[in-house]
Amino acid sequence: MADKVSASVRVSGPPNSSFLVGYPGISATLPRIEGKVEIRPEQGYTAPVAISLVRICLQRRETIHPAAENVAKRHLGTPRRDATDLVGKELLLYRCATGRETESVMAMDLPFVLFIPFGRGGEETNRRIPPASLQLPSRTAETYYELVVTVQQGQWAKKVAFPVPLQRYDTLSTFGMYNRPETKVATVDSIVTLGISLPRWSYGPTDPITVYIKLAPNLDWMAKARKVTINKLTLAIEEEITYNPEGDEPTKKVNRLHKQVQTVNTKLPEAGYVTNMGVVFPHKDPRDSNGIVRRAPPAFPNYAVTSFTTSSTLYKIEFFLSIKAHLTSARDITLRQPIVICPMDHQACKEEMDAIEQAAKDASSIDPHNPMLPARHIVLASDPNALATLGLCMVGGQKKPLIE
Structure with missing residues (x-):
């Protein structure tokens, strides 16, 4: 039948x-x-x-x-x-x-x-x-x-x-909208201002991230600002996962992917202190201990990163650059700048454009x-x-x- x-x-x-x-x-x-x-x-x-x-x-x-x-x-x-x-x-x-x-x-x-x-x-x-x-x-x-x-x-x-x-x-880093400089300014006690500038804000695995940093004294509070010493600057890449973002009780988890410290130990000059810091976004090696690239499971592509910027119903992944100025005679200043992480590096993004x-x-x-x-x-x-x-x-x- x-x-x-x-x-x-x-x-x-x-x-x-x-x-x-x-x-x-x-x-x-x-x-x-x-x-x-x-x-x-x-x-x-x-x-x-x-x-x-x-x-x-x-x-x-x-x-x-x-x-x-x-x-x-x-x-x-x-x-x-x-x-x-x-x-x-x-x-x-x-x-x-x-x-x-x-x-x-x-x-x-x-x-x-x-x-x-x-x-x-x-x-x-x-x-x-x-x-x-x-x-x-x-x-x-x-x-x-x-x-x-x-x-x-x-x-x-x-x-x-x-x-x-x-x-x-x-989220390809070759798109024009990601190649405009981003600037941000933060202050805690009005004595010192921390300002940063990012030339672009979409990155992929092994892409270099450069941040221009300026610490400037408040000219109206110069007597206090002259006593300030810049101990060090730290730059960290943070991955923030929000579980259940659209639900009643969203939970957040922050993972620090990379941290870099620049020791300064300098009095804050009247003209301000300017420097730049750079990190390379970490990548995931697809090869195993024998150097073999395993086939990706049928449902998931082989990515060179553990995670990337994405937003879904049950979870959301965002990335931030966290810049912290460690100061003496003034309170430390922390600034968090959102960035976009793409699963492909800049070269791969360029090759995809055609x-x-x-x-x-x-x-x-x-x-x-x-x-x-x-x-x-x-x-x-x-x-x-x-x-x-x-x-x-x-x-x-x-x-x-x-x-x-």
Whole structure:
């Protein structure tokens, strides 16, 4: 009986390329997932499969478990939380003829294109740009995506999930908006002012970060300012993870990734003290102890950083440069400047720019409301040449290989 045969489901991408076409985060490239759903009988490839309908969607799955880093807390702390969201819309790829419960199918190839949202969308979750796939150490937080195909076979449905890694490209350090200098000023007791200037504010693994620092006395309080000694300056890169940022009780965790100290031991001059400090953003070596780069898990890309700037429903990761002036005869001044961390270094971002430009040109001819898909290919059991499409023919009541 056809309805007893389970369907074998496979999703294949375009020839010689991945499922993902375009650049998520860059609307001009119309980011989308292209491919086709292939359905065949699971056992005995000449037995037809009963199919009622076929649907496909992109699903985002997120989990957080802030206590996972600590063995004791893992058992005693809050349990793992998870959330599943639909990204964009679900597509109906096939429905059998009206009035019939199922259609007996020998083979089925259903092309599809799923557009990934690229609008900010405010409160509308399904219109927001989806965050990049990421798994933090000890799985304290993770985001991953799956293509979920639902095949309805009469009374029962079969769901098959295929992991799809998804990256974001709107934080590339080569974009002009990140290459404008950022300045910030802070004072604690009005005697000394700490000012900083950053030439740019998006960085990737192994990118140098240079900060221009100026300590200036308050000219109205010069009698007090002359007594001030600058002991040292410290520069630190901090990663701040907020778990459950949109919930009732958000929790924050700050990790110091790198710290540099510059010893000064100088009286504060009347003209002020000017210097610059530089650090290199730490990178994660993808090689193991034998020097082998292991294949990334199917749902997560291989990143050269442990984490990067991202914002999701259950967690948010931000980065700051923390500059502290250690003073005598005045209170210490600390200044925190937000920066953006991109998963790619500056050179890799440069190399990606031409491809992004080309993807935008390719996307300009696509109508998202009518994306002109290839024709679907369906072979029904009742078709006169149904067996021929499987490379077989009937000879004397037996199935034999078809020799043309």
